[in-house]
Amino acid sequence: MSLTEVLEHTPNEPDALYDAFVGWATGGGFSLYPHQDDALLAILSGANVIVTTPTGSGKSMIATAAHFATLAGRGRTYYTAPIKALVSEKFFALVETFGADLVGMVTGDASVNPDAPIIACTAEILANIALREGADADVDQVVMDEFHFIADPDRGWAWQVPLVELPQAQFVIMSATLGDTTRLQKTLTDTTGRDVTEISDAARPVPLTYRWSLDPIHETISTLVADQQAPVYVVHSTQAAAAEQAQSMLSLGAAKPSKERAEQIKEALAGFKFASGFGSTLQKLLRSGIAVHHAGMLPKYRRLVEQLAQQGLLQIICGTDTLGVGINVPIRTVLFSSLTKFDGRRSRQLRSREFHQIAGRAGRAGFDTIGYVVAQASEHDVENARIVAKHKDNEKKLRSVRRKKAPEGFVNYTEATFTKLIESEPEELFPRMRITHSMLLNLLERDGDAAAAVVRLVDSTVTDRRTRRTLLRRAAALGRSLLSAEIITRLPEPTPSGRRYQLDVDLQHDFALNQPLSALALAYMETMDEDEPDYALDVVSVIEATLEDPMTILVQQQFRERGEVVAELKADGVEYEERMEILDEITWPKPLAEKLEGAHEEYALKHPWLRESPVKPKAVVRDMYTAAMTFA
Known part of the structure; x- marks a missing residue:
């Protein structure tokens, strides 16, 4: 029986709803853990609930119970997550549980059944609703997953806004790494007037073991696979490093599947269309039981990897720390290729929350009795350990042999760093706010x-x-x-509700400024002459100017442009110092730059938010077309 059918036969009373939900779970082969039972009782009492239990301890069941309780009262409930892939995954899970008629999904890219009583959405979608409608919003309950994102400098505001602007809602807040929640509890009580129950005493269903590896990383991975500790998720600091490691393991044949598994993979991939270039590479990897998984992949490839992993067909998955965002990639072992990361400004050691968020993904409840977390020593430490082992019986030689030094700029970490992270508690979360x-x-x-x-x-x-x-x-x-x-415009007198300003433009109901340059691009294209021979290419250049700069490509374009110019200058006999001055002004191709920058300046007079989003002229696609290149 589905939960929707259960609701049809259950009166909206706490005791009846409790018995009905427990009965439904038991009928599906699930016995609620004590902490899930406590959370269900707290939700039915109307309290706000903070769930800070380990990964794999059943937070999804608590979220389901929350939606169930709100539906029973004919209310509207929102589930929020930080990334679209997780929202999509949750949407399909909720559809399976409650039925397609009762579940909708809203992201910046898609809207499915947006008037449904259960909505899965990104955090920013709900935050904008809270800003526009506040206490009048049709929001009776909010389930906020991966709540530790509230401390993100750029996006944390989207988790904080609903806590302050939706006093009518019941909140169910979930994360494995919340730290001290005293401040959060006060915010919830001050806003909603409800009691707050914290659920934090759950035991991890699948215990973890930790190991420090001084073997070369390819040997570490091969050993884990040979010792039946696969699937192994290898965490890399960059997408490029993940792809490179996967290729390396393919060359070594580290995860060569059995005939039976190879046939299963072949059947799973039947009918799936891989493009040339990365798609072709991924296909070869998958056929060998190896995968790449990160946010830079096309959604269809990322989803395919997740599906194969869920079917137990992959032995090695090389990815980034997107694993820590709750994506459902069932794995037995997490291998940290490093204990450092680049956070957009500098390279640094992993913080406690980052480490535990990723390490907690090891071990699959219902599949594994134990999960494995392995940290890989740096290359120079691995080499030095080899030297020590080689000369351990020759103390004189050991003193004289030259040790390998860390590369310049290397952020050091050791086994002691690993131990400290294991024993650490997640840092207290401090909410972030951005005014835009x-x-x-x-x-x-x-x-x-x-x-x-x-x-x-x-x-x-x-x-x-x-x-x-x-x-x-x-x-x-x-x-x-x-x-x-x-x-x-400013009103002559405030309204009874305190309003002092009014909008002089009509904004669409779901107004947002996620892509502020899009309107400029459309306005500029209306002024272009379709009869011009380069019209189509100029349209491409206008769109490219609204997108982020792919610096790896642009730097190579600049290098090419400078190479061509320096050859001409040398042929013309221009002196070195003068050549260098000229080259400093050479950059990558920027078609329509002057015109677009002028249009941007003019358009910003009436659309002031554009001043914070300058156009970025470039010619990546245009350059590929004119040079007859392909994505292969």
Whole structure:
């Protein structure tokens, strides 16, 4: 019997709902763990619930119970996650549990059944609803998964906004690595007036063992596979390193499948179309039981890898730390190729939360009795360990032999670092806030005092006076830019609800500024002459100017351009110093740069948010077309 059918025969009373849900779970072969039972009782009592239990301890069952309880009261419940892939995965799981009519999905790219009583969405979607509608929003319950993202400098605001702006909602907050939740509990109580129950005493269903490896990484992986500790997920700091490692393991034949498994893989891949280039490479890897998995892959490839992993057909998966975001890739062993990462600004050691979030994915409940976490020593430490082992009986030789040094800029980590991470507790989460034009425009759609809402949001996040002042000054500056652009006007008198400004433009219901340059691109293309011979290529260049710069490609284009120029300058007898001055001004091709920058400046007068999103002229696709290149 489906949960929807159970609801049809269950009165909306806590005791009846409790018995019905436990009965449904038991009928499906699941006995609730004590912490799941406690969470169900807390949800049915109307309390906010914070679930900070280990990975694999059944948080999904708690989320299902939450949706069940809200549906029983004819309410509307939202499930939020940080990435679209996880939202999509959860959407299909919820459809299977509650039926397609009751479940919808909304992301920045797709909208399916958006009026359904259960909505799976990205955190930003719900945050924008909270900003626009506040206490009037049709949101009775919010299940926030991977809640540790609230500390993300760029995206944390999307987790904080609903906590402050949805006082009518019950919150179920989940993460394996929350740390001290005292501050979070206070925010929830202050906003909603509900009691808060923390569920944090769950035992991990599949215990973990930890090991430090001083073998070369390919030997470490081969040993894990040989010792029946596969599937192995090898965590790399970059996507390129993950792909390179997968290719290396393919060359070594480290995961060569049996005839039976090879046939199963062949059947699983039947009918799937792989493009040339990376697709062809991935196909070869998969046929050998090896995969690559990271956010830079096309969704269809990433989903295929996850499906094969769920079927137990993969032995080695080389990926990045996207594993820690709750993606359902069942694995037995997590192998850290390094205990450092580049965070966008600098290379550093992994933090406690990052380590535990990834390590916790090892061991599959219902499949494994133990999970394995292995940390790989750095290459120079591996080499030095080999030297020590080779000369361990010759102390004189050992003293004189030259040890391998760490490469320049290397962020050091040792077995002691590994031990410290294992024993550490996740750091306390501190929420982040960003003030943007999009936030202000969404708040201004609400019939209330937008300025007071901004102050409330800032005060819920920061205690430091300087940071508070900076955020409020930014809000004031952005507000003035909206006034200057005549997007908003000040009312002569505040409305009874406290509204002081009104929008002078009509915004669509789901307005957002995820791609602020798109409107500029469309407006500019309307001014272009379709009869011009380069019209189609110029359209491509306009679109390319709205996208992020792929610096690896652009640097190579710049290198090529400079090479051509320096050859000409040498042929013309230009002196070295003058050549260097000229070369400093040579960059990658930027078609329409002057025109697009002029249009951007003009368009920004009426659309001030564009000032924070400059155009980025480039010619990647255009260059490929004119040179008759392919993606292979």
